[in-house]
Structures are given as structure tokens and as C-alpha cells.
Amino acid sequence: MIPDPLRQHLRSCQNIVVFTGAGMSAESGIPTFRDRFEGMWALYDPQDVASLDAFRHHPQTVWDWHVQLADKIRQVAPNAGHAAVARLESLVPNVTVITQNIDNLHQAAGSRTVLELHGNIFRLKAFVDADELFAGDHSPIICRICDGYAVADECGTYATKDDLAAIVLKAGPIPRCPGCGARLRPDIVWFGEPLDIYVLESAMRAADTCDALICIGSSLEVQPAASLPVRAKWGGAKIIEINPEPTSLSFHADVFLQGKAAELLPQLIQAVWQSTNY
Ligand SMILES: [Zn+2]
Structure with missing residues (x-):
């Protein structure tokens, strides 16, 4: 699964970044962003329910849509992948989770340092x-x-x-x-809004200084989030990618593991940190 020199490197890492996208939560049953606008969500154009302009003109519609989404997210639990990320904290001195997800599932699984690039639907802030x-x-x-x-x-x-x-x-x-x-609104990044600069700078700093970055379930199509694994690579970090399909990062990754995070991540941790075969 992991070449021996890389396994040795990972075992000696002091700082690991785990970068996660929608694929991480899809296995818990959270619809990916695209899916949210299909089925029951197809009634709405994303711009009509998740933008500043929408809230300005139809605040209650926007609020109600987020209530429905939050209710759906409340029904799901972290999966084995989230649990594995949390377990990594007991094996590596410093683990920073950087996520594009707004569902709070990393924290629910026990991860303590989570940088939420797109916010958290359960937190509110002033409009x-x-x-x-x-x-x-x-x-x-x-x-x-x-x-x-x-x-x-x-x-x-x-x-x-x-x-x-x-x-x-x-x-x-x-x-x-x-x-x-x-008026209060969910503390998430809507269409056309910039990322929180403090969160983004913290994420960039973590990517720049990590020894390894594990990229999970992100299609790496949304900037500036997608640049974080590349920054880590420039900084000399080893890159491990877990995704169902290859992405723009796969070619640059030290290892690309094709498949589901909930299955592969526990296997990766077992192979690197909990194996006695070294
Ligand atoms: Zn106030």
C-alpha cells in the first residue's frame, strides 16, 4: 500500500495536514454540493438560496433552505474515515484538519484542530x-x-x-x-463570498510547514482551497491522496490510493503507524 521509505517518513512526521472535501462526508450520506441541487433541492438555483443577494432579497427562503439542509446533516454520523482522522491525533504530534465541508463531522468524530474553509452550517453570524x-x-x-x-x-x-x-x-x-x-445567517461561505482570511491564512501556514499532507475526497476544483496541497508539496511535504477518481493532484502525489476514504484511511493508518512490521 505504501512504499517503505514513505512509510518511514510518515512515521517520523511531526506535522501532518489532513485536507478533506465533499467525498469525505458523502460516505456518511451527506449529499455532495452538486447533489444538493438535485432531487428535493432541484427546486432552487444555488444562487437563489446561497448568496448574499438572495439573503438580501428573500431572507426567509434562504433561512428555510439552510434549516432543511441542517436538519438533514443532523441525521448523519461521522464515518470510519472521520474516526480514522481523529485517531491520527494520538499517533502524530500535530495534526491539522483543513476541510471544505460545513457539516461539523470532523469535530463530532473527535478532531480538535479543524480549519473550516467554507464555514460551519451550525454556527451563526450577523448578516x-x-x-x-x-x-x-x-x-x-x-x-x-x-x-x-x-x-x-x-x-x-x-x-x-x-x-x-x-x-x-x-x-x-x-x-x-x-x-x-x-439578522443572523449561517456562518458558511456563500456564492461570490471570499473565504475567511484568518482561516485561509492559518490553512496556508499549516500547508507550508507540514511534513506530509493527506488529501481525501476533494476534487480540487475550487480555488484557493485546491492550491493548498500544491503549497505543501512546494514546502517539501509528502503528499498522499485518497480519492475515488484521479484528480489534478494525483500526478504530483507521492502515493495515490484509489477508493473510499472510510475504507482506505483506516488501512493507511494501520499500515503506517500501527503495523509492527518495520
Ligand atoms: Zn450584533
């Missing part, structure tokens, strides 16, 4: 309509509850961050920040 906010007479401030831009005289005095944390994504009217009154 900031910058165009509207900066066009008004008020000077915006940062709301001390939601950390979003707010208009000073609307910020509640008695609200706490705990009040905000208690609000969850569920059916009903769109909730508001208890501090500034801004």
Missing part, C-alpha cells in the same frame, strides 16, 4: 449588508456581541455573547443578534 451600512449617516461600530458591523445606537447594553450562542439554526422567523439587532 452584514456593507453597502447599506456604509451608505447611511451612522458610523458603524463593531458589535460586541456578534463582532459584526453595527450602528452604535442600536447595540443592546444587557445582551451577552451567551445569549447569541444559545440561538440555533431552526425553523421559524430569522433570529437577530441580541446586541445589535442584525
Whole structure:
């Protein structure tokens, strides 16, 4: 499965990045992004339910769509692949998970350091309509509850961050920040939105400094996420790819394992870190 020199290298790694995409969660039953717009989701064009503009014009429709998606995700559990990623933390000093998934399944499986490039559907944040906010007479401030831009005289005095944390994504009217009154939205990256710069920089730093990167279930078609394995390679890291089909990375990978993460990842860990045959 793994050539012996690479196996020795992996066993000596101090820093490993595990980079995961939709294929990782597909085996738990989470539809891949494309699938979400088929079947029951085919009623909507993605731009109509997952963009700033959609929320601006049809906030309740957008909210309701995310509630349905979140309810679907709540019904699934991490698979053997997620469990294997979490187990890696007991075998390697530093493991950083970088994921394109918004489903919280890595954390549910026990992974502690997870950089979510596209956010997390179960976390909420304030909807900031910058165009509207900066066009008004008020000077915006940062709301001390939601950390979003707010208009000073609307910020509640008695609200706490705990009040905000208690609000969850569920059916009903769109909730508001208890501090500034801004409408809340899922903390995920919608169409046309940039990635969170702090998360992206942390991911780039992890990729630049890792000894090995294991790429799992990502088609590597979405930038800038797709560049992370390449950065790791430039930095001298070994690249292991697990995917059902070859990708643009496969040619550059030190090992390409073709198949499902839930089957191959436990085998990889067994072969490298838990085998006594060395
Ligand atoms: Zn607020």
C-alpha cells in the first residue's frame, strides 16, 4: 500500500495536514454540493438560496433552505474515515484538519484542530449588508456581541455573547443578534463570498510547514482551497491522496490510493503507524 521509505517518513512526521472535501462526508450520506441541487433541492438555483443577494432579497427562503439542509446533516454520523482522522491525533504530534465541508463531522468524530474553509452550517453570524451600512449617516461600530458591523445606537447594553450562542439554526422567523439587532445567517461561505482570511491564512501556514499532507475526497476544483496541497508539496511535504477518481493532484502525489476514504484511511493508518512490521 505504501512504499517503505514513505512509510518511514510518515512515521517520523511531526506535522501532518489532513485536507478533506465533499467525498469525505458523502460516505456518511451527506449529499455532495452538486447533489444538493438535485432531487428535493432541484427546486432552487444555488444562487437563489446561497448568496448574499438572495439573503438580501428573500431572507426567509434562504433561512428555510439552510434549516432543511441542517436538519438533514443532523441525521448523519461521522464515518470510519472521520474516526480514522481523529485517531491520527494520538499517533502524530500535530495534526491539522483543513476541510471544505460545513457539516461539523470532523469535530463530532473527535478532531480538535479543524480549519473550516467554507464555514460551519451550525454556527451563526450577523448578516452584514456593507453597502447599506456604509451608505447611511451612522458610523458603524463593531458589535460586541456578534463582532459584526453595527450602528452604535442600536447595540443592546444587557445582551451577552451567551445569549447569541444559545440561538440555533431552526425553523421559524430569522433570529437577530441580541446586541445589535442584525439578522443572523449561517456562518458558511456563500456564492461570490471570499473565504475567511484568518482561516485561509492559518490553512496556508499549516500547508507550508507540514511534513506530509493527506488529501481525501476533494476534487480540487475550487480555488484557493485546491492550491493548498500544491503549497505543501512546494514546502517539501509528502503528499498522499485518497480519492475515488484521479484528480489534478494525483500526478504530483507521492502515493495515490484509489477508493473510499472510510475504507482506505483506516488501512493507511494501520499500515503506517500501527503495523509492527518495520
Ligand atoms: Zn450584533
